[in-house]
Amino acid sequence: MANAIPVSPLALPLPELPKLAGVRLATGEAGIRYKGRTDVLLAEFAEGTTVAGVFTKNLCPGAPVTHCREILKGGLARGLVVNAGNANVFNGAAGLRAVEATASAAAQTLGTTPEQIFLASTGVIGEPLPAHKITAVLDQLKADLAEDRFADAARAIMTTDTFPKAATRSARLGGVEVRITGIAKGSGMIAPDMATMLSFIFTDAAIPAPALQAMLSKCVDHSFNCITIDSDTSTSDTVLLFATGQAHNKPSEDPAALADFRRALGEVLHDLALMVVRDGEGAQKLVQITVEGAVSNASARRIGLAIANSPLVKTAIAGEDANWGRIVMAVGKAGEPADRDKLAIAVGGTWMAQAGGVAPGYNEAPVVAHMKGREIDIAVDIGLGAGRATVWTCDLTHGYIDINGSYRS
Amino acid sequence: MANAIPVSPLALPLPELPKLAGVRLATGEAGIRYKGRTDVLLAEFAEGTTVAGVFTKNLCPGAPVTHCREILKGGLARGLVVNAGNANVFNGAAGLRAVEATASAAAQTLGTTPEQIFLASTGVIGEPLPAHKITAVLDQLKADLAEDRFADAARAIMTTDTFPKAATRSARLGGVEVRITGIAKGSGMIAPDMATMLSFIFTDAAIPAPALQAMLSKCVDHSFNCITIDSDTSTSDTVLLFATGQAHNKPSEDPAALADFRRALGEVLHDLALMVVRDGEGAQKLVQITVEGAVSNASARRIGLAIANSPLVKTAIAGEDANWGRIVMAVGKAGEPADRDKLAIAVGGTWMAQAGGVAPGYNEAPVVAHMKGREIDIAVDIGLGAGRATVWTCDLTHGYIDINGSYRS
Numbered sequence: 001m002a003n004a005i006p007v008s009p010l011a012l013p014l015p016e017l018p019k020l021a022g023v024r025l026a027t028g029e030a031g032i033r034y035k036g037r038t039d040v041l042l043a044e045f046a047e048g049t050t051v052a053g054v055f056t057k058n059l060c061p062g063a064p065v066t067h068c069r070e071i072l073k074g075g076l077a078r079g080l081v082v083n084a085g086n087a088n089v090f091n092g093a094a095g096l097r098a099v100e101a102t103a104s105a106a107a108q109t110l111g112t113t114p115e116q117i118f119l120a121s122t123g124v125i126g127e128p129l130p131a132h133k134i135t136a137v138l139d140q141l142k143a144d145l146a147e148d149r150f151a152d153a154a155r156a157i158m159t160t161d162t163f164p165k166a167a168t169r170s171a172r173l174g175g176v177e178v179r180i181t182g183i184a185k186g187s188g189m190i191a192p193d194m195a196t197m198l199s200f201i202f203t204d205a206a207i208p209a210p211a212l213q214a215m216l217s218k219c220v221d222h223s224f225n226c227i228t229i230d231s232d233t234s235t236s237d238t239v240l241l242f243a244t245g246q247a248h249n250k251p252s253e254d255p256a257a258l259a260d261f262r263r264a265l266g267e268v269l270h271d272l273a274l275m276v277v278r279d280g281e282g283a284q285k286l287v288q289i290t291v292e293g294a295v296s297n298a299s300a301r302r303i304g305l306a307i308a309n310s311p312l313v314k315t316a317i318a319g320e321d322a323n324w325g326r327i328v329m330a331v332g333k334a335g336e337p338a339d340r341d342k343l344a345i346a347v348g349g350t351w352m353a354q355a356g357g358v359a360p361g362y363n364e365a366p367v368v369a370h371m372k373g374r375e376i377d378i379a380v381d382i383g384l385g386a387g388r389a390t391v392w393t394c395d396l397t398h399g400y401i402d403i404n405g406s407y408r409s
Numbered sequence: 410m411a412n413a414i415p416v417s418p419l420a421l422p423l424p425e426l427p428k429l430a431g432v433r434l435a436t437g438e439a440g441i442r443y444k445g446r447t448d449v450l451l452a453e454f455a456e457g458t459t460v461a462g463v464f465t466k467n468l469c470p471g472a473p474v475t476h477c478r479e480i481l482k483g484g485l486a487r488g489l490v491v492n493a494g495n496a497n498v499f500n501g502a503a504g505l506r507a508v509e510a511t512a513s514a515a516a517q518t519l520g521t522t523p524e525q526i527f528l529a530s531t532g533v534i535g536e537p538l539p540a541h542k543i544t545a546v547l548d549q550l551k552a553d554l555a556e557d558r559f560a561d562a563a564r565a566i567m568t569t570d571t572f573p574k575a576a577t578r579s580a581r582l583g584g585v586e587v588r589i590t591g592i593a594k595g596s597g598m599i600a601p602d603m604a605t606m607l608s609f610i611f612t613d614a615a616i617p618a619p620a621l622q623a624m625l626s627k628c629v630d631h632s633f634n635c636i637t638i639d640s641d642t643s644t645s646d647t648v649l650l651f652a653t654g655q656a657h658n659k660p661s662e663d664p665a666a667l668a669d670f671r672r673a674l675g676e677v678l679h680d681l682a683l684m685v686v687r688d689g690e691g692a693q694k695l696v697q698i699t700v701e702g703a704v705s706n707a708s709a710r711r712i713g714l715a716i717a718n719s720p721l722v723k724t725a726i727a728g729e730d731a732n733w734g735r736i737v738m739a740v741g742k743a744g745e746p747a748d749r750d751k752l753a754i755a756v757g758g759t760w761m762a763q764a765g766g767v768a769p770g771y772n773e774a775p776v777v778a779h780m781k782g783r784e785i786d787i788a789v790d791i792g793l794g795a796g797r798a799t800v801w802t803c804d805l806t807h808g809y810i811d812i813n814g815s816y817r818s
């Protein structure tokens with residue numbers, strides 16, 4: 001079925017993905033749900049690799065999320081196992097047993113303990129995960145481990161994504177150049193339930209786990225936490241950042257020393273987050289919404305997400321209609337301080353609405369032209385304060401209904 | 410364009426709508442936006458008519474909402490003017506001038522003051538309301554006033570609704586039988602922006618304004634505030650309740666004396682609210698979601714609305730897929746206390762998920778049959794407390810995209 005959906009018109013090509021010291025990868029065909037494609041990823045990390053993680057806020061998380069949250073306290077990672085096709089969510093005790101079986105087998109394969117094996121699963125909810133299909137291929141995966149497999153890794157974790165997603169940057173840290181490479185999968189669903197957002201970031205930098213966690217949390221807040229496809233929150237969302245230390249930089253927790261690394265990490269996460277939006281179900285347009293003049297940055301983000309999650313705004317964009325009345329509505333429903341008589345709205349840089357009415361001398365022509373493009377830019381000025389935020393979403397199209405309204409196969 | 414959308418398969422016929430002492434109605438063609446159909450309603454109330462109102466929580470409300478909120482403090486009403494085709498929202502000072510012009514002219518026509526003329530407008534946002542088109546027909550409307558025009562009134566306030574909506578009940582109050590009749594319009598959009606929910610309720614009972622307001626607020630909370638089409642909140646939502654006193658019951662504020670009236674009012678509002686859902690944009694199925702076992706009734710309602718507003722749940726229902734994994738997701742994202750291992754989910758009375766996994770011996774056949782029907786019943790037991798709530802929504806279909814994703818004409 002995966003081939004029935006055409007590649008997103010917003011797709012980007014994979015960048016060059018250089019090797020990264022301390023990370024070896026292998027992918028294989030466990031046959032969990034898909035046939036004739038890779039569906040499992042094994043990553044091996046150098047001894048002493050530190051780790052940070054951010055997980056779904058959904059209160060019904062999958063068993064792998066529970067496992068990762070627990071072992072993250074140790075701050076160290078030797079391995080990562082990811083499978084596509086089954087999310088291992090809402091499987092009760094059987095879900096936890098599948099996690100234990102996979103972590104134990106991978107620990108034995110890599111010569112470590114289950115407390116250093118991170119796991120992520122993505123796919124159908126509520127079907128038992130056949131862990132034996134994963135453990136059966138671990139020896140072969142170990143034999144295949146190699147440093148130059150990031151593109152393969154990005155492909156193996158896809159469920160119904162229409163293109164693989166990866167980004168890479170270099171940064172100066174502690175006197176040396178370090179590299180950060182990330183892969184992600186998003187929510188391009190065909191078989192329903194398969195909408196987990198997973199992302200794995202790897203770096204050869206040496207960074208203590210607490211500093212790594214602080215940077216990851218902050219950067220996720222400005223990237224993956226600023227995107228929305230349809231307001232629904234997966235039970236499996238996972239972002240993990242592994243730092244192998246093989247670049248042999250001087251480890252530091254000093255914010256100034258880490259500034260360039262933080263910049264590069266932010267860019268990698270930003271790129272990956274926007275790729276997830278570009279592969280949103282049925283997406284035909286990438287929408288950037290910038291909110292200024294709110295009473296705080298948090299308020300600006302909530303207003304931005306209210307606009308981004310509004311089905312009426314999203315369908316208007318799908319129809320190439322710069323319908324600012326619906327943006328007014330979405331601002332007003334956000335529950336944040338707003339004054340309709342101070343509100344201003346621009347699309348593609350043209351101010352359409354100002355001071356509680358249509359902007360004086362408003363000319364629709366440049367807006368109509370902008371709405372026909374692939375990348376839509378909406379700016380909202382609340383007119384009350386200095387709070388600002390940018391969020392991203394996609395339009396809501398017939399493709400979304402096609403993908404999500406079909407029977408499970 | 411309005412004729413392009415077929416009548417909702419969930420439509421209900423208009424009931425018999427008896428006369429109601431103290432209410433006279435007339436409808437006319439002001440030609441504000443539509444041609445060849447009525448688009449304006451004038452209601453005249455007997456002297457001493459008390460009034461209660463509930464309005465949108467949207468912070469960018471229309472000028473008529475601002476007007477009604479202000480004059481509601483007086484507690485008395487002699488007239489109501491409603492127009493369809495233009496919402497008079499986000500028109501700045503011009504919007505307020507249109508309100509003043511309409512209220513003044515209607516007050517003169519009915520021999521009262523603008524402070525007793527209630528107004529509601531529904532239609533396009535951000536286009537100046539041509540109030541002169543309304544005031545031009547007021548004399549003719551006055552000449553046409555009659556008691557038996559509820560069906561005409563229900564039709565005149567429609568924008569892109571596919572069927573007129575009305576409900577009526579009788580109740581015992583203060584030794585006499587009184588009647589409550591309500592009309593409503595919902596959100597069946599063709600031209601974008603036209604999604605206002607308006608409802609006007611009339612009774613011949615004599616009830617002081619404070620008691621009327623208390624009952625209306627409570628009943629709206631359990632009816633119109635428990636429905637959602639797409640999570641978007643109109644800038645014009647208005648519910649007004651007029652009590653003419655012409656049944657000559659003994660006025661009372663005693664809750665026991667008002668119990669039967671409150672029951673009947675609740676039923677009228679419940680019927681109207683469900684009609685709005687039945688005419689939701691693109692609706693093919695009416696969905697009732699009952700949440701039990703939450704930590705409070707308010708928590709249960711928030712969980713219910715999280716399920717009802719989930720695009721993934723709604724598209725699954727459109728696809729006749731009893732996808733309980735998505736319901737688990739929606740419960741978990743609601744932000745309310747929940748424990749995946751205590752959660753249970755039933756569709757059409759069949760428990761599918763229990764205790765964190767698939768229900769033992771779960772048989773899909775009755776659920777598959779239920780999902781093919783027009784009315785879908787979802788029950789969720791959170792397993793934590795005694796809080797319960799019921800909310801209603803419709804499915805999310807291609808029709809919604811067709812209706813809301815087309816260019817403005």
